[in-house]
Amino acid sequence: MDSFRALRIHQGDGRIEARFESIGLDDLAAGEVVERVRFSSINYKDALAATGAGRILRRYPLVGGIDLSGEVVSFADALQARRRGAGHRLRPVGEPRRRLRRVRARQGRLGRAAARRPALDDVxxxxxxxxxxxxxxxxxxxxxxxxxxxxxxxSGASGGVGSRAIDMLAGRGYEVVAVSGKLGADDYLAAIGAARVLRRSAIDLGTRPLEAPLWAGAIDNLGGEVLTSLTRTVDFFGNIAGIGLAASPELHTTVMPFILRGMSLRGINSLANPRALRLKVWERIATDLRPRHLERICAGSIAFEERPAAFPAYRAGTVQGRTLVRIS
Ligand SMILES: NC(=O)c1ccc[n+]([C@@H]2O[C@H](COP(=O)([O-])OP(=O)(O)OC[C@H]3O[C@@H](n4cnc5c(N)ncnc54)[C@H](OP(=O)(O)O)[C@@H]3O)[C@@H](O)[C@H]2O)c1
Structure with a gap:
């Protein structure tokens, strides 16, 4: 393939601009594996990067996006013998692009190892x-x-991470309490597995280092006041997974929940995972954490060309679930 279309992000005159362009393999960033992209998705950081609302990218121009699924087209010569057979893969590597992309060979191992791989659109x-x-x-x-x-x-229940977390937790037998800022998301959240839905504005955030225990644990996508409040209200030996900062990067707490309740705050970073951990998590996604409501969570799909029009809603936090992007 001589050229293919990409949504490329440029910086110039103090502005960030994303535009569709026809580019070739030589325009892609370094990497040993070339993949043909079939599906992509959109998340909050994609929207920030493409609109310039957040300083996500370190260099320009760059093909925007995080998620992709597709097929391996070629490997660098020295790697071909070992890598042949790698197929569907999923890993955020920073540059999904229209039709083709290049990735580091180390990352290519993962697809081959994903024995029970789902279809590309489900990936x-x-x-x-x-x-x-x-x-x-x-x-x-x-x-x-x-x-x-x-x-x-x-928290952040109707978002991409929150929705999947509810679906997976409910499938594991947890009685999930979903906290959402969205009016009108109750039916959706109940349908994907929430046992109870609370309005974010209705939560009593508390002021004391320790408030009455309310939750056995938590998955937090927001940071800020909500995460602070969770540290005060998670029960003895409960765990909080700190994932996101959709509301704020701040956390104001004390050591009291740690030393008097044995509460643990577990940091989540989906990128820099050891291979064994990554494979273990994928194995669980294929088995006991298998999502049961993907069609409901990703209810819609858009064409690649419609991607820019979808960014404002992600920036505004009004998206429910996720959008599948059809690349080819
Ligand atoms: N640690 C990691 O490896 C990792 C990986 C992926 C994502 N993240 C981060 O995790 C967070 C969630 O990601 P996502 O993909 O689920 O994002 P998302 O799809 O945009 O969902 C975020 C949700 O948070 C709530 N929200 C948005 N803006 C808010 C605000 N200003 N104040 C309070 N609540 C707000 C909304 O849910 P409700 O309306 O239902 O409240 C929204 O749907 C983001 O900060 C993202 O950057 C981290």
């Missing part, structure tokens, strides 16, 4: 958000979280 419906949700649950359970401990809370 994208799981997405980085699904992987992150599963990693969070895995890390909570490594530290003793279990359905019998009581209900866990999920």
């Amino acid at each position: 994208m419906r799981i997405g980085t958000a699904g992987y992150t949700a599963a990693l969070a649950i895995h890390r909570l359970e490594q530290n003793g979280q279990a359905p019998g401990n009581g209900p866990p809370l999920v």
Whole structure:
């Protein structure tokens, strides 16, 4: 393929601009594996990067996007023998692009290892958000979280990570409490597995270092006041997975929940995972954490050309679930 279309992000005259362009393989960033992209997705950081609302990218121009699913087209010569057979893969590598992309060979191992791989469109419906949700649950359970401990809370519930977390937790037998700022998301959240839905504005954030215990654990996508409040209200030996900062990067708490309640705050980073951990989490996504409501969470799909028009809603936090992007 001589050229292909890409949504490329440029910086110039103090402005960030994303535009569709026809580019060739030589325009792609360094990498040993070339993949043909079939599906992509959109998340909050994609919207920030493409609109310039957040300083996400370190260099320009760059093909925007995080998630992709597709097929391996070629490997660098020295790697061909070892890598032949790698197929569907899913990993955020920073540059999904129209039709083709190049990735580091180390990352290519993952697809081959994903023995029970779902179809390419379902891989994208799981997405980085699904992987992150599963990693969070895995890390909570490594530290003793279990359905019998009581209900866990999920904040940013109607977003990409929150929705998958609810779906997976409910499938594991947890009685999930979903916290959402959206009016009108109740039916959706109940349909994907929430046992109870609370309005974010209705939560009593508390002021004391320790408030009455309310939740057995939590998956937090917001940071700020909500995460602070969770540290005060998670029960004895409960765990909080700190995933996101959709509301704020701030956290104001004390050591009291840690030393008087044995609460643990577990940091989640979906990128820099050791291979063994990544494979373990994918194995769980294929088995006991298998999402049951992907069609509901990713209810719609858009064409590649419609991608820019979808960014404002992500920036505004008004999106429910996720959008599948059809590349080819
Ligand atoms: N640690 C990691 O490896 C990792 C991986 C993926 C994502 N993340 C981060 O995790 C967070 C969630 O990601 P996502 O993909 O689920 O994002 P998303 O799809 O945009 O969802 C975020 C959700 O948070 C709520 N929200 C948005 N803006 C808010 C605000 N200003 N104040 C309070 N609530 C707000 C909304 O849910 P409700 O309306 O239902 O409240 C929204 O749907 C983001 O900060 C993202 O950058 C981290």
